[in-house]
Amino acid sequence: MTSVIVKEEAVASETKTRMVEGAARLLAMQGLQGTSFSEVLELTGAPRGSVYHHFPEGKDQLIAAAIDLAGSRALQAVDDWAGRTPVQVTEAFLGLWRSVLVRSELRAGCAVLAVTVATDSPDLLAAAADVFRSWRVRLAALFETGGLQPQAAARFAATLVAASEGGVVLSRAEQSMEPFELVAAELVERAASAATPA
Amino acid sequence: MTSVIVKEEAVASETKTRMVEGAARLLAMQGLQGTSFSEVLELTGAPRGSVYHHFPEGKDQLIAAAIDLAGSRALQAVDDWAGRTPVQVTEAFLGLWRSVLVRSELRAGCAVLAVTVATDSPDLLAAAADVFRSWRVRLAALFETGGLQPQAAARFAATLVAASEGGVVLSRAEQSMEPFELVAAELVERAASAATPA
DNA sequence: GTCTATACGAAGATAGAC
DNA sequence: GTCTATCTTCGTATAGAC
Structure with a gap:
């Protein structure tokens, strides 16, 4: 019976999920103004x-749902980097944003921003704050594990x-x-020097 | 005669200037969406x-005029820092933004962004690009003068x-x-270490 | 869960008088 | 240079049928 309920919920939330994903994409490309219901419906069908x-x-x-989605997706990526060095974590985080820029041909950015x-x-604003704070905290934890002082x-x-x-x-x-x-380049160099203090 | 023309232009552009300044303030606080004509008129009278x-x-x-205004104002400040060390320039630039945050009680940001x-x-977008590029170029010039490699x-x-x-x-x-x-704090430290290379 | 229709307001823009 | 009035478009939101 649980499976039935779960399935119903999954079906019910499919359209909802598509809308949230569409909203996140539109936010990143066109900002809050450009993310109207009409645009979301057109994009997602x-x-x-x-x-x-x-x-x-x-x-x-x-x-708010779109912010949460964008935030948790990046967070999942960050959590996959456990055990990496500060330089590697830095490069991975930068790689996330580089791919956003490149894949959108420099037309997309950060939905939360x-x-x-x-x-x-x-x-x-509070939802956005939660996302930024969670990114900072998790990244800091990785850097600590990588040898940096708290x-x-x-x-x-x-x-x-x-x-x-x-x-x-800027880009x-x-x-x-x-x-x-x-x-x-500056950040990677900084990560390297921070990891090997004089 | 020239003085008459100049005076007329000055008078004519006074309302215009107030509107541009108001738009810049509203952009920094409420974004593009919140910067409507109605808001600008209400704010500026x-x-x-x-x-x-x-x-x-x-x-x-x-x-576009508001972007230019915000950009050139910061640029004027930067140009006043000629002769300062990289650390001093970095602190001054950060001070600009700190005062934006503090004076607005964390409600304002960058109009260009x-x-x-x-x-x-x-x-x-091109107008914004001109602003960001000009900031980067002038700051880089000051850092070069301060001893950094190009x-x-x-x-x-x-x-x-x-x-x-x-x-x-984030704030x-x-x-x-x-x-x-x-x-x-990170940027100031970085400026200090960049200015005194190992 | 989805549909059509519509109310309501806000914002950008225009016209014509003063 | 400024004013009032108005037009159009768009976005949010609601109502009620299917």
Whole structure:
């Protein structure tokens, strides 16, 4: 019986999941403004009648779900890097963002950042904060395991997240990978020197 | 006669200037979505009839002007730092953003970034790119003068801009100066070690 | 769960008087 | 240069049938 319920829920949430994924993609490409229900429905092919069935609280609920999705996906990737050196973790995190830029031909960025700078909802801001904080904390944990002191690990984790986000924005604006790659090179070098203190 | 013309232009552009400044402030606080004509007029007290008189090309023209304003203001500050050491320049640039955060009680960020992640206009993207590039170039020049090699200077300038922008976003989301200050400490230390190579 | 239709408001933009 | 009025489009949200 449990299996039946699970299956029903899975079926029921399929459209919902597609909408959340679509919203996350649109946020990354067009920002909060460009992520309207119409756009989401067009992108996902979801039926218009499903909107307020799946998201009774309206747009904010959809956006919050998209933020959570984007956040947890990156977090899963980070957790796969356990045991790697600080340099390897740094390169892997940068690789995540590089692929976002390259695969979108420099048209996409970070969905969470896009919401942060465009919303006036405390709830959405808090959802974004949870994501950023979780990234920082998990990265810092990896750096600690990799040999950095706790404070140095926390500092470098914050810098890695901030500089990656900023590098993505710069490259999007300039329509060139140059700024991002400059930042990436600097971060990798910094990770190397932090891991082998004088 | 020239003075008369100049005066007329000055008077004519006073409302226009106020609108551009208001737009820049709103962009930094509420993003592109929240920077509507209504909001700009309410904030600046400008007459509604002036909108399409001063900005015949519509909203994009106003936003482009706001980007230029925000960009050139920061650039003026950077140019005032000629002769300073890399560490001092880094601290000054970070100070610019720290004051944006603190004075707004963590409610404002970078207007140029807000446009970059929310627009679909190639013109606005290009305007944002010009700003970011100019910041990177001028900062790199100061770092070169301060003793860094050209490539190292360009790399650290890009990192300083990117990490500052990202740090502002993180602190806004988390409603705490912590992430920004972690990033700031890391950047200052990096500037110090870059200026005195092993 | 999904559909159509529609209400409602906001925002960008235009017209014409003053 | 400024004002009022208006038009259009779009986005959110709701209602009620299927």
